Amino acid sequence: MNTRTLVKDLAALPDGPVTVAGWVETVRDQKKVQFIILRDESGAVQLVNPAVRELDPEGVSVGAAEALALTEQISALGHGTFIEVSGDLKHDERVKLGGLEVKIATLEVVTEALETPIAADSSLDKRMDWRFLDLRHPKQNLIFRVQTTFLHALRSYWVERDWVEIQTPKLMASASESRAELFELGYFEGKAYLAQSPQFFKQMAQPAGLGRVFEVGPAFRADPSFTSRHATEFTSIDAEMSWVESHEDVMKMHEEVLVAGFTAVKEKHGAEILELFGVEITVPTTPFPRIPLAEAKEIVASRGYVVPRADADMDPEGERQISQYVKEELGHEFVFLTDYASSIRPFYHMRHEDDPTLTNSYDLIFNGVEISTGAQREHRIDVLIEQAKEKGLEPEELEFYLDFFRYGVPPHGGFGMGLARVLMLMLHEHSIRETTYLFRGPTRLLP
Numbered sequence: 001m002n003t004r005t006l007v008k009d010l011a012a013l014p015d016g017p018v019t020v021a022g023w024v025e026t027v028r029d030q031k032k033v034q035f036i037i038l039r040d041e042s043g044a045v046q047l048v049n050p051a052v053r054e055l056d057p058e059g060v061s062v063g064a065a066e067a068l069a070l071t072e073q074i075s076a077l078g079h080g081t082f083i084e085v086s087g088d089l090k091h092d093e094r095v096k097l098g099g100l101e102v103k104i105a106t107l108e109v110v111t112e113a114l115e116t117p118i119a120a121d122s123s124l125d126k127r128m129d130w131r132f133l134d135l136r137h138p139k140q141n142l143i144f145r146v147q148t149t150f151l152h153a154l155r156s157y158w159v160e161r162d163w164v165e166i167q168t169p170k171l172m173a174s175a176s177e178s179r180a181e182l183f184e185l186g187y188f189e190g191k192a193y194l195a196q197s198p199q200f201f202k203q204m205a206q207p208a209g210l211g212r213v214f215e216v217g218p219a220f221r222a223d224p225s226f227t228s229r230h231a232t233e234f235t236s237i238d239a240e241m242s243w244v245e246s247h248e249d250v251m252k253m254h255e256e257v258l259v260a261g262f263t264a265v266k267e268k269h270g271a272e273i274l275e276l277f278g279v280e281i282t283v284p285t286t287p288f289p290r291i292p293l294a295e296a297k298e299i300v301a302s303r304g305y306v307v308p309r310a311d312a313d314m315d316p317e318g319e320r321q322i323s324q325y326v327k328e329e330l331g332h333e334f335v336f337l338t339d340y341a342s343s344i345r346p347f348y349h350m351r352h353e354d355d356p357t358l359t360n361s362y363d364l365i366f367n368g369v370e371i372s373t374g375a376q377r378e379h380r381i382d383v384l385i386e387q388a389k390e391k392g393l394e395p396e397e398l399e400f401y402l403d404f405f406r407y408g409v410p411p412h413g414g415f416g417m418g419l420a421r422v423l424m425l426m427l428h429e430h431s432i433r434e435t436t437y438l439f440r441g442p443t444r445l446l447p
């Protein structure tokens with residue numbers, strides 16, 4: 001059995017024998033003493049060895065040959081070598097790193113390491129080439145611990161409220177979002193498409209009687225852009241719930257689930273995030289500010305920035321500007337922009353009863369970038385078909401989807417949210433490449 005103790009658990013142990021294993025971070029090879037900083041997935045610890053540089057010519061004392069061999073072995077250790085060490089744990093306040101050290105008794109080289117091809121100042125692209133080495137750094141490593149905590153909190157929020165977790169297929173027969181961003185692949189005798197969103201199938205759960213569903217899964221977009229916020233494959237967090245009266249009900253649930261996620265992250269990782277990212281995690285207060293899109297455009301215009309096309313979505317600079325306004329005026333990092341024009345929303349968004357040029361929809365902006373889109377869905381089949389036609393879609397191609405609305409369907413709504421974007425903005429990182437385990441973009445399919 002493996003008796004290894006994780007570095008983070010050493011502090012709770014009494015002085016005495018321990019075994020630790022990990023990567024050699026540094027070796028300080030002094031004349032009389034050697035220090036190794038060893039790092040495992042939980043932290044770093046100092047190992048110490050009193051150096052024996054040569055055998056006593058007068059006669060070899062018991063164990064002296066072994067002590068010399070150990071000293072030579074440590075001198076030869078390279079950065080990144082994976083070692084297992086048994087020795088004596090000693091708590092000592094004078095040791096800067098964690099107030100403890102392990103005096104080495106035996107050291108085994110488990111696997112050697114070549115010289116690392118990346119350094120702290122390597123380009124992001126080079127770091128991506130060597131992602132497994134990049135992730136070994138405590139800062140990058142922390143991102144995926146934070147992600148785990150965040151997702152766990154979201155799942156718990158939903159599961160405790162009887163939501164159902166679903167896995168929808170990623171091989172599709174048609175597009176659910178814009179056809180322009182569709183990956184097409186050969187599928188036996190025919191063609192298939194990679195799912196851009198679980199949109200249709202999370203909606204299917206409503207007539208299927210599942211009530212409230214969520215999914216965390218991959219989404220694919222054949223988007224050729226090289227921005228800091230776009231990937232060709234990303235993890236999408238999706239939610240869809242029955243019985244909404246408007247998009248307001250969706251926003252309410254959306255902000256609650258985010259509060260659950262941020263609370264868990266702050267509690268578990270707040271101190272480490274502050275230390276490694278210099279970021280103080282703020283648990284957002286509810287309700288998040290809500291501003292209709294048209295009003296948001298006026299606000300940013302009054303601040304000197306005119307969104308290029310009046311009938312278009314907020315552009316990235318507009319998102320940044322409205323976020324800054326909300327931060328300054330309302331002290332909030334989040335803002336729901338609501339009531340998007342139907343001309344720039346998909347056919348499945350419900351439109352205002354009294355003004356069909358507007359939709360019951362929203363985008364959620366966090367620290368200047370869109371992280372999510374949500375809406376109430378159109379559930380009346382005749383209206384839905386009209387809206388699809390208006391968008392140039394062929395209802396025949398969508399028959400399987402339209403059928404969902406022909407056998408009794410409750411009013412419903414939901415959202416889709418990009419996981420890597422949330423993490424990027426939470427940790428004030430500059431690119432989703434940093435917060436995606438393995439990034440996929442137009443020119444990146446490796447590793």
Ligand code: AMO
Binds near residue numbers: 177374
């Ligand atoms: P939308 O297309 O706005 O909406 O996507 C929802 C969220 O997914 C993330 N996202 C991306 N992340 C990384 N790279 C991309 N190329 C990318 N594209 C989108 C963003 C975005 O806000 N079906 C609807 C959702 C719904 O109405 O439920 C949809 O997919 O964070």
